[in-house]
Amino acid sequence: MIPLVLCVGATREFIRAGAASVRAVDRVDLDIAPGEFVAIEGPSGSGKSTLLGLLAGIDQADGGSVTVLGHDIARLSPTERARLRRSAMGVVFQAFGLVDSLSAGENVALPLALDGASVAERLGRAADALTEVGLDGFDTARIDELSGGERQRVGVARALIAHPSLILADEPVGSLDDENASQVLDLLEAASRAGGASLVLVTHDPQSAARADRRVRMRDGRLTPEGIAT
């Protein structure tokens, strides 16, 4: 099977003024099959989020290659990378990543707005997406009126609205209580399973990682042997 994501020797190095450079991602080899749920585990500072950024095309590898949906990320222009994210990926953040000046519905509709969908179409689909995550009728709600769990569900709805092939979730439940965390993970897992989308979950929580089809572990920018073997 052709992998949806393929990293070969992917490396990301940060140069800090007055200090030695740091390899946040060090020669990582990773492939993810379509529909596969992969959890990337590791302590803080191990390079999990940096790796996720490379997969999303938000950041670029200094060495090796990252291929997503057959596209070598390094060969894409910034605009092409943005379009790939918009059309094929859904991203969920620990800090929700919502735009405070927009309503819940408008936040969910943002990927469609960026794709040029009409106001009616995008708000209609946003309402449906909110219903799917259990926030029926929350379209016009202001972000600062929502609880943490509700905010993250808005974030999940936004990630799913364009029916992505790849869902990237960076510590999506790190700020939530157990109940809300469980609900959000349920939503992501269900969406992945139902839509056939691959799900990459970055977490330091073993319980969350346990839900994945495959768990990989990172330390000091590298995938550890036990992680690769899982």
Add this chain to the structure above:
Amino acid sequence: MNIGVHIWQLMNRERRRTLAAAAGVAIAAALMMSVVLFGSASGTTVTRRALADLPVDGQAILAPGADSAAATALLVADPTVRSTQPFDVVHFDGATLSKAGSATQTSSGVLVGVGPGFQDSTGLFSLSAGRIVPGQIVVSRDLATNLGLTPGDSARFLLAGGQSADLVVSGIVDITGADLILGPVDEAHRAIAANPPVNVAVTDLTTLAKLAGQIPAGAVASDPAAGANTGNSASPVLAPEPAVLHEILLRYDDAQLPGNPGDAKVWLDGVRRRIERVGAGTITIADDASASLEPVAADLAWGQVLFVFLALPGVALALALSRFAAESSAEATRGYASLLRARGASQRQLVSLFLGTTTLTAVLGAVIGAIVGTGLAFLVFGSELGAANPLVTILGGFALTVLLTTLLATLAAAQPLRDQLRAELVSGRQELGRLRPPLWQRLYLDLLALVAAGAVFWLVGGSGVHPVLNAEGNPTVTLALTSFVAPFLLWIGGTLFLLRLTVRLLSRGPLTPLLERLFGPGGDVAGRSLVSRAGAASRAIVLLALAVSFATSTLTFEATYRQQQRVDAGLTLGADLKAVPTTVVDASAAATVTGPGVTVASPFVDRVVYVGSEAQDLLAIDPTTLPHVATLSDSFFQGTTAVGAMGALASQPDAIFVSAETAKDYSIVPGDRIRIRIPDAHGQLREVDFHMAGVALEFPTAPKDAFLVANLDYVARQTGDPAISFVLAASSGDPSAASLGQRLGSGWTVSDLGSVTARLANSVTSVDLGALVTLDVGFAILIASVGVALFLLAGLSERKRELATLAAIGADPAQLGALVAAETTVVGTAGTAAGILTGGLVGVTLLGILAGVFDPPADVPNVPVAAVVAVILAVIVGLLLANVVATRTMRRIDVLAALRER
């Protein structure tokens, strides 16, 4: 907690915030410093202006019997004296003329004796008619009119002591500008503004010495044209002046004169005391220069208020910029305050820390700004500044600027700082104090100020400044502070009203659909974002509007000021250019003047003629070409238009327009025949008949009351004298006396509007506002650009996480750029449009300040469209730069790091 260390750490930690706030204060300080220095430099200008038209700086009056040569040597030895001219005066008690069996007589006056170089040295006593003949006299127009004198007549003068002298008249002399040396010389007479004599005869020193010899020693003038002439019964009884006065007129070395009128007066006083001490018992000085500077100090104060007023909005704007910078860093301040509080800092310590940081930042900005302002001042008007005792001025200005801007900037930043600390204390991220409108909105102070501005403009409009003549006959102005009230209130009210309006409009989000249509998805996000940031966006719009308004109103004021200067000059010079031949030429010489740079030229005759016994100016013109070179207004004529008047002179060669005074004195009406005596080429008077065509109230080159306007060709034919006085010309571009003079060669003397403008200007209007306006407009553009850049950058800083989110979910660089561009467009368009509108209104109210300074006053403001468009283009360039800076900053955002921020 060591506050000093923390202040330093905070400034370092928030380096960008510190620099932004300091930049705002620096702009304010630079503007203030340059205005202070402009005020000093303008002191030099008005001092030079006040002394430029003085024929002499001082009069050394010799004691009876004093040796004139020894006194001259003593005066020349003084390092401040540049040149001397002997000047003797003999008062006469009356004069008579017996001619053709009838006798006329007039009252007292003066006979003056001058040396051969007197006219060249002082510019006084230019010959209007006839010629100068040794042993004979040339008489003032009043004396000629009073006695009915014409060249060739012999007048008898009754001298003090009972002797009389018969003197032959060889010409008419213009005594304009000579009041100072013809009037009384003692302080007491000058103090009551005694009138100078109008019956004046000028002769050579030798002839006058003979007359003086006939007067007994100690004789006094019977009526020295003083005291009795004032018409003030409460005036003290003054001792009469001596009948004979020997004077030496003095010119000082201008280069040694301090620029400030006050300092110049002190310097002149010192010179007077020194000369009087050295020549004790021989010389007394009448300090004419010092007397002329008397009203200048007051004028300068008026001017400096005007300069400060013109620049005040700029200073206020720059301080607003500083405050804006403080507000822009609210998030950072709150964050740092939370950190320190967590480490145990008390509220008092926090206040001390942030206030100390703000003050230190303000001092830093003020010092940098004052240095920059000094540099700019030397760059733009350094030559005037050099004479104004620059070191003292700069040090004083520096201290004032740094103190004032630091104080104002600290006060301006104090409130947002307090809000930030309070907000941090209560909820961390909620903006307090925004929940209910500010006090001025609740009290409707904006609307009240606008209504008051309208009322004040209506009540006192046009009465701001009044020109008056001082005792020495110099034009001066008096200040009515009310003239500043209307523009000030309009500015304040307009600003606040604009703020109210934009907040209300933006918070309703009407722009979102339009922005989405124009800028795509980025525009949609920008529109929605503007709703939530309505307060900050409104402040940016108002800042930009005020900067544009400041530039527009200042430019309009200056253009109107310059226009009125030229209108004044145009009326006096007659046209763009005036070429006076140094030899006798006829009307065909006008063709010589026409050529490159000159489109039309018109010959002109200005000759002294006699209506009855009264000497008047006859202006003989070419009615076909004159309307193309001179501005002829319908208001110049009574009962006809300018075109009608020129048509009458062209179709009826013997037509003549007379002054209203002449028509009244001689009871003549249009159609009546008038016989006028006009000198021919040999100076003989010939009687020429005219028909009155109408009344002329004003005419180019003829600011005087009594004059006549006739057809040049007719006058030449009737007198057999084709000679013209000068040629008036219209230029195709900027009139330049130098270029025309170069083309015409040494046979002509050419003057242009620029030189006349400078000569006519009174003390305040002599100041060239161009330099100040250049500075003001430059700062306005800078403030507009920096203000918008700050708004955009603050927006980016506040919304870093939002922008990172947009990038992460697939917004491409163009869409993110469109977001910034949409915000720039909204702020730029609204700010510029509102700025032009309020600038226009403030410009109109500023006209009130000009009313009375110029005659005629400006009816409508002169909007310099090209300059305003240039300012708008400069602002647009500034906005584009701000946009580029913001876009580049946005692209440098670390998306992953921003997304991890909470």
